[in-house]
Amino acid sequence: MPSSTADILAQLTGLVGPAAVIGAPEQMGNYLNEPRKRFHKGAVAVVLPSSVAEVQAIVRWANEHGVGLIPQGGNTGLVGAQVPLRGDEVIISLTRLDTIRSVDPAAGTMTAEAGVILENAHKAAEAQGTIFPLWLASQGSARVGGLLSSNAGGVNVLTYGNARELTMGVEAVLADGRLYQGLNSLKKDNTGYDLKDLLVGAEGTLGIITAATLKLFPKPEDYETCIVNIASPDAARTLFQLLRERLGGRLNAFEIVPALGLDMQLRHAMLDRDPTAGPSPWYALIEISRMAGGQAGLLQAAIETAFERQLIDNAVLAESLSDRTRMWAFREQMSEVQSKEGASIKHDVSVPIAAVPQLIAEGSAAAERLFPGIRPVPFGHMGDGNIHFNFSQPVGADPKTFMAQADEKLHEAIYEIVLKLGGSVSAEHGIGQLKIDLLRQVKDPVALDMMRAIKTALDPRNILNPGKMLP
Template identity: 45%
Template structure:
């Protein structure tokens, strides 16, 4: 695409007014860089519309002039999907001003929100209505619903509630020609043809701009129990997960695994973090159960699960939070892992999913394979083992040069992703493809899948103006 014409820029600014347009390079800078500083893009204009009508008019002008659009939410993504390329011929469409909660319906257990709503604000609005919106991710204070939907975000409660695809009943979307599809229906049963919303969830803005959504709500838990347990190995984690689900009657909300190295990194990075146990252990799991009923039954279920785990030698030690403050402290040991990795130097990150029973074998096999490639690397495998999603992030060897190590990113990814594919897994569990994995996914998806994706893209966006170069190759 060519440089954006001055006349086009002026037309676009007129849609949102001076308060909704950013042209100063310094003010645009936060919109052009990825959270990990892996990509820095360029743009002549950042637009911040305040309504669906403004989004539709922006898209119509861009369709008429062949101007590429990069939709952006809270810009917390990790695969470069919300960052423009370096050519400067794309505009950034930031939805942050579209942050209204349009409706809350406690009887129907739904909340209708605009795409720019911050996830934590949606959680708070649900709580105020006596309900729960269960999506929980580390960036919830910054990320926005539109981005969560566009990447089909996962998080720590997928085991119980599912990912964003499972939490949505309806969408409002501006299509690549500027038309608005109003699919904001709060229906749990609507068997009238293709379920169009699923085209846009996980599409990373390549098929249209999500402007609003009807989300599912749930009863607010009356009881929540959080435990931190020391275990001998990942095999024990899988067995303990099954035991906990059986004992609790399916009330396990979260089940997270982390190795000793991960706990040590968190304790170094968080001043208040403490090791819950006196002895060192190779692996740990964080378990959360929640229920709509009080009365102590859930506490008994947690205690029973841990006791049986101890009897089966699945658990070496455990502690159960005695207060909400203690529960938050235990969760901090898991949630602090992403940020704390910066202390370890180079970290080559993988967001992969494997069938849960195969997770221990995957970790062991990947560790062996990478030791042959990079002797002395440090294995850091952690995450949502309850739903088969592990963040396998091998760290540089002690004392190694970080830049030289990170230069081997693709070499390491080839090893890890090859094993994932052989074991029936996915190379992207919850982060998406963006530009990081756009080309790599071609090695693992069938030609039929790729052609179906390309056909949908060509049909909805024939001029390739919606986030071009992301998710699927042109």
Template identity: 55%
Template sequence: MSAPKARFEALAALIGAQNVMGESKDMAAFAEEPRRLYNAQPSFVLTPTSVEDVQKIMVWANENAVAVIPQGGNTGLVGGQVPLDGGEVIISLKKLKAVRDIDPATNVMIVEAGTTVLETQQIAEEKNRLFPLSLGSEGSCQIGGILSTNAGGTAVLAYGNSRDLCMGVEAVLADGRLYNGLSKLRKDNTGYDLKDLLVGAEGTLGIITAASLKLFPRPTTFETALLNIENPQAGVEVLEMVRRKSGNKVTSFEVLPTLGIELQIKHGLAERDPRASASPWHILMEYSLFDGEEPGALMSTLEALFEAELISDASVCQSLADRKMMWLMRENYAECQTREAEGIKHDISVPVKNIPELIERGDAMAEKVIPGIRSFAFGHMGDGNIHYDFLAPIDMPKGELRGHAAALHDGMYEIVDDLNGSISAEHGIGQMKAGLLQQKKDPVALDMMYSIKQALDPKGILNPGKVLSRRN
């Protein structure tokens, strides 16, 4: 029997032939990632139906030194969930979807890793609770995936990122043992925080099979507006005043260049123009109000912002349909770029007060590299995370921008360093930034990371080459 056939038989015997794919046409959806930057192929895609099956796979992989890649919804943007070398085995968690517990009194729910974020939000809603993580990929990305990448999204300002929303995880280790850390405790000081090791590890330290997640009261009203600002500096000042006036009512604060709205109109993505009037920059801001809170908080903040001449105009949502349209417009900031031109992207963060300098210096740097390049810096201003993208100049021939990518990346990451920022704010490292991490991360921190990897995965079979490049 050929080696691949023997492996197929072995895996089929472990978890059932219906849960083992070995033909490339069946595996295509698991091998291709959203940005289509990587094309190495897996040898198999496995879809285990229980935690025990995940354990059996890892015992087999450990004995046979087979590289495995955990995969959630396959929405990751740094190539962590797809093969690097080719021949790795993808373990998709999509069939692990049980809701193990929902405990409104403790405000905790325990769900399995394959539950999507949207499903998790809906399950919480049925108990009149909020699971606040909110991101454009929420219909597909899974709890195991968002925890493994420590995903952020549009509500980090108020609720924190995925790490902050997680109280504990259950995970299968490289040798197949099960770590049960499904804590419901808000206080538990019993040594190293193993949950925080596995969260953000991008599948390199264990396979998350379930998680206990924090729940919150559900807002009764949302107040949402698109503000006109002159420049990013005004945005920082608006944020300062908004926080002073509203406390923690403000749950989203997104900075948006007007170019994104123009491109959505041009490419038929916008139902209507959401702007009150023309302005170079906008802030999409949302307040969440709870039971017993009087509506109108947003309007009174807007009055103060007008008075201080920090905003020149505002379009205030009058209905849930308006709000939905406004958030769709925000989500389309990615798609309108794809439709317009080739682009170069950076997911970075700096302290909020440094955002104006980041954008000023970033734009100047890029203009020097490619005169006429179109700056497209947008995102989660409230937590310092900017998606700093550049679009090819209007008349640039297709394919030419790629040749300038290295110069743009180097220039951008140098500015980020200068401003005490991070080379990856919310998308993670994956295979895309593994080399960059070696250059930018503090050497002591890197050594600690390699020591942890060696201790938990001595054979290097869990997502090898991702996050940490191989050392000779």
């Protein structure tokens, strides 16, 4: 490594100019402060390349000097992958690589650089009559490179898949500074190992994604959206099965929220009015899309069948765009509202869909046994088996005391149930630094060895996001 911070700053400045290097800690706030404020290490520098060639130059330099690089996009990740772990790393921010290189609606592709904000990718797709169907709460700040590196999910995975499935090819700078030119617009290409899917979801540990070819889809003519009142997760599971049989790939979203989620949002005036049909133990937000010329009213017809089978108690269909927006706000504000209710403990987990009711029942019971009065708020992507199994502190408890007592124990209890059910301890947020120890405990050691072998093969000096993802 260069002998001092001053050396590093001087050398980086030599590569990309003074306007692209931040060395003063007090100017690094935007790059260090991640959403949940869990990680507090500083960085030696933040460097902001403006071109792929500059990224290559920086990586080549880092590899030569053994300097750890942390690729960063919109800094919205929830597991600390994009912020320092040791304190001696350089953050390489991709925010200036924000060109949408091409949009080709006929081919159904967009090529976007790593720094493109998701919402801008949405707009560019929609300007051409298409959609890029990766939708999630942080889309106003999350950027393409980070979304791909974390294999982001979101609310439309049922129909369109997660970030990996929405990506046709990537361009990435490898540890030695060479450029992997894997952009492509081919639906089929069996000429070698699947390097694209290896780089997607690798949290920047195998290469720095600089651009990607993304899949675009025809814009639906309309959406049909509803919130149904439902007695239990078990009934939700049966309803999901029915809808999947009736609607196949047109079922875009099936999200559940417990009564407490609505209570909290109404109490904190986060909704202008109740988007549901009235009090219920659980709600399911369901959405389907209709293509041009397609049949209208399919969701309503399916919901009527569900009534006949006594799967649901009540329902309300969105009758306007503002209804739909309010329904989705109700779902998307679930994370935010918890921060207004004191301390919370979160688990981004998945299980086979059939096991979701058991997960929620056993997890809630275990939490109540450990910490009487704790408030379970499991919500999210029931249709993917992916529940954000969150807990709010008991009313009136001291947040710090609660966290000190509950954090570790509750994690252990929930993850034990998840693993018993054949589930995953990180369904969509990844590993980063938050879940490194957990991964060591739960992951098949053979898989970990394969990961290590691949990491060593592609980044022998361990300069790409060192210490992240791999225990």
